Amino acid sequence: MSRQGFSITLFCALSSSIFWNASAEKPSHGFSYFGDLKYPKDMAHYDYVNPDAPKGGTVRSGDVYTFNNLNPYVDKGVLAIAMDPRISTLTHEPLMQKSGDELGTYYGNLAETIEVASDLSWVAYTLRDNAFWHDGVPVSVDDVEWTFNALKTEASISWRLAYEDFVRFERLGPRSFKFHFSESVEKTPQLIIQSTRFNPLPKHYWQDKNLAETTLVPHLGNGPYRIVEVDVGHKVVHERVKNYWAKDLNINVGKNNFDRYEFLYFFDKSVMLQALRAGVFDYYREQNEKDFATAYDFVGYREGLFKKESYTMGESHGMHYGIVLNTRRAPLDNILVREALTLAYNFEWANRVFWHKGMDRNNSYFMRSGLQAKGLPNKAEIELLEPFREQVPERVFSHAVDLPRNNSFGRNRNSLFRADELLREAGWNLKNFKRLHIETGEPLVIELVISSSEHERMLTPFVDNLERIGISAKIRRVEGNIMVNRLRNYDYDVTMRKVYTYKVPFPDRMRSQFASKNVDPPNMINYAGIKNPVVDYLIEQIAKADTELAMNTAGRALDRVLLWNFYLIPDGHPLSRHLVYWDRFGHPPLGKEYMNWTGFPTVWWFDEAKDERVETWLSDISED
Template sequence: MRQVFAVCLLLLAAPFSAVLAAPQHGLAMHGGLKYPADFTHFDYVNPAAPKGGILRLADQGPFDSLNPFIPKGQSPDGVSLPFDTLMESAADEPFSEYGLIAETVETPPDRSWVIFTVRPQARWHDGQPITADDVIFSLDILRTKGAPHYRFYYAGVDRVEKLGERRVKFTFKPGDNRELPLILGQLPVLPKHYWQDKAFDETTLTPPLGSGPYRIAAFEPGRFITYERVKDYWAKDLPTQKGRYNFDTIRYDVYRDGTVALEALKAGEYDLRLENEAKKWATGYANWDAVKNGGAVLREFRHNLPSGMQGYVFNLRRPLFTDIRVREALAQAFDFEWTNRNLFYGQYTRTNSYFDNSELAGKGLPDAAELKLLEPLRAQVPPSVFTRAYESPVTDPDLGNRPNLRRAMALLEQAGWQVVDGRLVNADGQQFRFEILLSSPAFERVSLPFAHNLKRLGIDATVRTVDPTQYVNRVRAFDFDMIVQVWGQSLSPGNEQSMYWTSDAADQPGSRNMGGIRNPAVDALVDKVIAAPDRVALVAATRALDRVLLWNWYVIPQWHSPVIRVALWDKFGQPDTIPLQGWQMFALWAKSAEVK
């Protein structure tokens, strides 16, 4: 009895979080997991898919490095295939992860720490076991020498402890950040013994050691890269990997031009293309005889993911764009309706939210839960956040863009600009002049009409397309006036928002805060998104953040599509189930392998 009493005292004295933490096979951001501990495979794969064959794809960017974790150089498509993470996300849940390298995950109700236990069978491609030391090394090297977003992503980790050869504990800084255990689950695990005598922060064309389903087999910079399936891949029978990564070989050939790449697909030079140009989808495949005779297929797969934001981004580091009235005025000059009708064959929907196509979008006026977050920030946000439902400028069907341009001119005059001899100038007589920097000629046909509308306001906007290497370097250094940028969003936004919008990220070279946003209201709302204790709170905080971003006119929203467009040769089998997050390319298998 004395022993039982002593144990009870210890339990009462122990932190509540430590008592209830127990090893689990997975972790959900909010709510429970879909798959039980004894699940054998995801529902959206074919667990009996045959292995074999080749998948040939196109890469439209040159590469000069095989290290995808640093801000230097450009890496090829597929370069993450050799690297496993601690856990694997499920594509049919909003945000849940299941053990991959990690056999189990332990975290308390307040998620103030997390413990991962590495699977005993986890191996590097050279046969050495993956250990706790590798996990610790990975976090340290990515935070100190990796790309800037890793420092933001893992900034909440206070300390790391090795609890054994296969157990690692991450303790988090004070504050509510329920996503951190899942963020650590996404950690790419890197081999300490491989990198300890190499310069991690330098570009390399030596294939790094990994532990994933593929390894780099051959490559020629600027031409191609080939990945071969690891036949004795240690995780091939795990439930997270079963039915996936079925091809013996995956090859990416480099095409510098989208039109050339499309013609190469039709000529049979590669097998599958994700089409992101509406004009090509509407007209580029019309003369493809293989579709007519059944040798190739065109498919559209609907998804339920937030659209994210694609738009023209103002670089607020330029004094030209610091006035909110100027930014709104330029947004009035972009004629989406004309663009969609004449260039895109009506295939797109105008984007009116950073989280369009989801419940996270701030539609209508703020509700009570949102107002509770927004009211303390009233003095720091545009008044329209509280009084008007945001809608991107719409062109009048009868009058065209003229009413919008009149609205734009009124805003510019309020901001101190006036037209003199057909030129928009400030009080010092300097013309309003800036450059739209592009990386692809495909956007010239959109941007040149936009520049023409700006010219009608007296603005000298030039459109400049540069090669991918120059573009990447200039964007990393924030050396631009305006660019087209895409921010992808998930059904469970969290810590990545700090990399996108916060003041801390504004001056970090290579960060995703392209516009240089420094807004205390945005910072505060990002904190609310990250700290949301449940789904209801997350939705309210995300909607509130959405409204503040929209009404500050940091971006001129463009368009989105709720479908994934795929053109492919009829060489592949694929599962019937399309999950919540859309079509899964690595669930395909080669029909030629079925007869083996």
């Protein structure tokens, strides 16, 4: 396929240098962080879709979660899954659409063209002339300008921070506009990518409403689906928009095939699995290796009506999950205590008992990427870190990252012995099997706050190990809405969270999770409370790197600083991703390069013959 259009080339086949293409200051149908665009403007469709996929049918997915809010722009309530436009485009369209088989590449969606300054100081867009809201009103530059101002003044702090470097909106014409970036920030291609994900809101709908309040009324959208039913905390139903303005665009061929998409919510996974096996819903992405291996051996599966599929991930998956230690709180502000807790976690035992040996231990925040620290730091890393030698743990320079490895049958005496030594060094002595502070006599108490029964089972042996070294530890399992508020206000000692890192090291995502400025504002994702000037410096080195080598060097240095500060206890990542579903559907092959997703429900389709077979079987079973 021909390659055309402008690009920011970070990596290419013949050179490792990152450079900005100065000829790029002209309109294009797409934007790429890496290399040239794969698809021309007149492409027929993406390679990974089925262009002949039939339209129709209903698909139902489920998860363990709850919700009481449909407004993603507030810090209140619990947002329904698929309502955050940064994650889902079911109801609202961004300016550009991410390609599923290219890394860091976007094609015009609401915007027909994109134009980028050669010095990355601004980005300009031209809207399509046939883009409409679901009520038939055209999507306009007025909508974009109103949204720009509203997100920076009325939305939650996380949204304001996301666009804090977008300092000025400029109207260029009836369908064209420009975002100007702050002169005080490093100009990087990531700012352009941030702009591609901008979702305009309809001014005529929102201007007499409060963007800062929760709501259970579905708001006006412009995407392929609209919400037609809401059962608070239990179900959200999306219906395909028949006159969807973009249904005939080449970027949407083979997509949005279901007439209805229902999302069901369950409080407990065991109840959810019973409902899935009974045919109450159709699809689930299984993340527990042991459940994938053992929980679906029922008649429907054995008779070939229920499917289990696995695929390998095509790109960096980062940390996946970690046990987060909230350094905002004593005694977790002490690095010795954090290291002791790390030693008390027996990953090998958990992997055998809970995950059917289907996980691999994370030993990096940037697993399977060029930013992953391996072995001892090289000369370039040392030169970058040398000015901060007194501000980072000595092992950053002298030791390879090496997490404790324990016996999978629970015998981790050596690790617990070392944990005891560290706690004593930190001022916590053992007396009558209780860990007491040497000066105050206060006990060392740790509360682990989670909302998942799976996490509760997994953390119970960790708590047992903490008790063995005298720490008074307990698990507090709370409902989903309470958990959201706890996270929002950092009201926990320890919790389980996913750590988002990518092969493309987007600085805004790194700042959100690791930067000092995001420790105190509520509702941020710096869950560990990382407040470290060296971390801040290294993130900015990644942001302004002008070669792949420089970026990887800064990333590896950052990886070492994060790991040797023990801000979280690395868990594991799955060797494969898994999904289970009733065999009513067709879908393209899984495991495409760069696709850390199943394509569900966007590129799946309903198969009437398969559905009839499943329905007949379920009917016969219910009659029995």
